[in-house]
Amino acid sequence: MSAEVNYGVGSMVGELRRVVVGTPSARLQSADTLEWHYAAPVDLKRAEEEHQEFRKLLGGLGVEVLLAPDRSVSADSMFVHDPVLVTPRGSIGLRPGKELRQAEVAPLLAVLEEHGLPTLGTITEGVCEGGDLLWIDEQTLVAGCGYRSDLTGLGQLEAILLRQGIRLEVFDLPVFEGAAACLHLQSLISLVRQDLALVHMPLMPVRFVQWLQARGIELIVAPEGEFPTQSTNVLCIRPGEVVTLDVNVETRRLLEEHGCIVHPYVGQEISLKTEGGATCLTRPVWRAPVLEV
Numbered sequence: 001m002s003a004e005v006n007y008g009v010g011s012m013v014g015e016l017r018r019v020v021v022g023t024p025s026a027r028l029q030s031a032d033t034l035e036w037h038y039a040a041p042v043d044l045k046r047a048e049e050e051h052q053e054f055r056k057l058l059g060g061l062g063v064e065v066l067l068a069p070d071r072s073v074s075a076d077s078m079f080v081h082d083p084v085l086v087t088p089r090g091s092i093g094l095r096p097g098k099e100l101r102q103a104e105v106a107p108l109l110a111v112l113e114e115h116g117l118p119t120l121g122t123i124t125e126g127v128c129e130g131g132d133l134l135w136i137d138e139q140t141l142v143a144g145c146g147y148r149s150d151l152t153g154l155g156q157l158e159a160i161l162l163r164q165g166i167r168l169e170v171f172d173l174p175v176f177e178g179a180a181a182c183l184h185l186q187s188l189i190s191l192v193r194q195d196l197a198l199v200h201m202p203l204m205p206v207r208f209v210q211w212l213q214a215r216g217i218e219l220i221v222a223p224e225g226e227f228p229t230q231s232t233n234v235l236c237i238r239p240g241e242v243v244t245l246d247v248n249v250e251t252r253r254l255l256e257e258h259g260c261i262v263h264p265y266v267g268q269e270i271s272l273k274t275e276g277g278a279t280c281l282t283r284p285v286w287r288a289p290v291l292e293v
Contacts, residue, residue, distance in 0.1 A: 007117045007286045009086040010138030012191040014287035015238040018064040020111060021055060021282055022078040024048050024270060031075035036100065037180050039273045047269035051078065054265050054281065061237050061263065066285065068111045073103040079276040080283040082130040083108045085157075086117065088138055089164055092157065093122035096129050097148035098182075108283070117285065121160040126152025131184030131280060132173075133157075134191070136215070138289070139166055142208070144185025146173030171208040182275040190234040190279065191217075192242055192260055194290050198222055198251070200232045220258055223250040233277030237263070239290070243278045245271055 006018065024047040033041055055065050068080060076082075076098070083104040085092045091112045093105045109119050132149035134142040141161060143154050151170075158168040176183045189199045197212065198220045212219065222231045231251040234244040244252065246264035255262050271277050 005116075007086065007090070007115070008088040009135065009284050009287045010088045011135045011194070011287055011290050013194055013236045013239050014290045016061075016063050016236070016284055016287055018066060018115075018286040019058065019282045019284050020066045020068055020080055020108075020115075021051075021058075022068045022080045022108075023070045024051050025070055025075055025077045026072045027075040027077075028274075036075050037182065037275065039275070042269050042273050050266055050268065050270045051281075054267070054270065054278075057243065057263060057265055058237075058282075061241075061243075063237065064286075066111075066115055068108060073107060074101050076101050076274070076276070077104050078270065079274075079280040080108060081280045084112065084283060085130055085133055086112070086283065086285055087120065087161070087164060087166065090118035090120045092120050092160055094128045094130060094157075095123040095126065095153055097127035097150070097153075098129075112283075112285070115285065120164075121156075123153050123156045125156060126150045126154070128153030128157050129184065130283070131182075131186045134185055134189065136169075136191075137194075141166055141168050142185065143168055143170045144173045144188075145170050146183060146185075147179040148182070148184060169211070171205045171211075173205065174203050176203060186233065186279055187230075188232060190232055190236070190242075192220075192234065192236055192255065192258075193239045196220065196240075196258060198232050198234060198255065200224070200227050220254055222248075222254065226251050229272060230277040233279050235278035235282055245277060247272070 028042045029044040129148040132144040201221045226248045231248040234242040241261040252262045
């Protein structure tokens with residue numbers, strides 16, 4: 001009898017069973033804020049404390065937390081969502097558009113292999129980041145095409161996905177603040193249930209909004225004033241239950257009005273200063289299929 005498969009992701013909202021997280025890199029202490037596009041210098045000790053509480057929160061919600069060792073290959077290495085994608089059958093190594101992060105891919109793939117996930121392929125040309133990729137269902141992955149993911153990288157990803165019977169739907173992203181800023185597709189939208197998404201409407205691609213509405217997905221418009229504090233970057237633990245930054249009180253109220261359970265976390269150092277929210281800090285390894293939850 002074969003061993004039980006304890007990995008596989010094909011949604012953003014299925015019950016989160018296992019997740020890989022990194023720890024704040026020792027390189028955060030000396031990171032140049034302009035080079036890394038941070039809002040302010042990071043206090044490493046406070047960052048470590050915040051991250052420990054974030055991991056404790058996930059564990060308390062029933063998520064098995066796998067800790068990737070700090071290899072300090074980049075200041076951003078705690079944002080494990082971007083270097084790889086986990087699919088229903090294994091992992092795909094991506095190629096970050098932020099060149100300073102490209103050394104993160106191989107070490108993170110090695111961690112996933114240690115936990116039983118096969119590597120299905122690697123992007124070697126163009127760029128592609130996990131923050132630009134959004135599961136709609138197990139057969140449909142949406143991608144944002146912008147500064148962090150381009151048509152060359154997404155084309156390579158599509159070829160790997162097609163071997164698994166997964167189609168890739170691509171939508172263009174806006175310029176926003178330019179190439180240096182971190183604007184991902186997931187900066188603009190988070191699914192909180194299979195039929196419900198939280199969005200920052202002013203920057204959403206029109207064709208993408210129409211595509212979502214045609215699929216029957218209701219859109220909660222997040223308060224525009226909380227977009228700078230990553231209001232639309234929420235991590236779904238199970239349908240209708242999410243983790244989000246504590247500062248976004250109006251967004252939390254809207255989610256609760258739509259029947260969601262919201263768990264806030266403190267992320268002054270690990271999120272607000274470094275452009276990475278709850279989704280960015282995690283790489284889901286195993287989610288239950290939505291029909292099973």
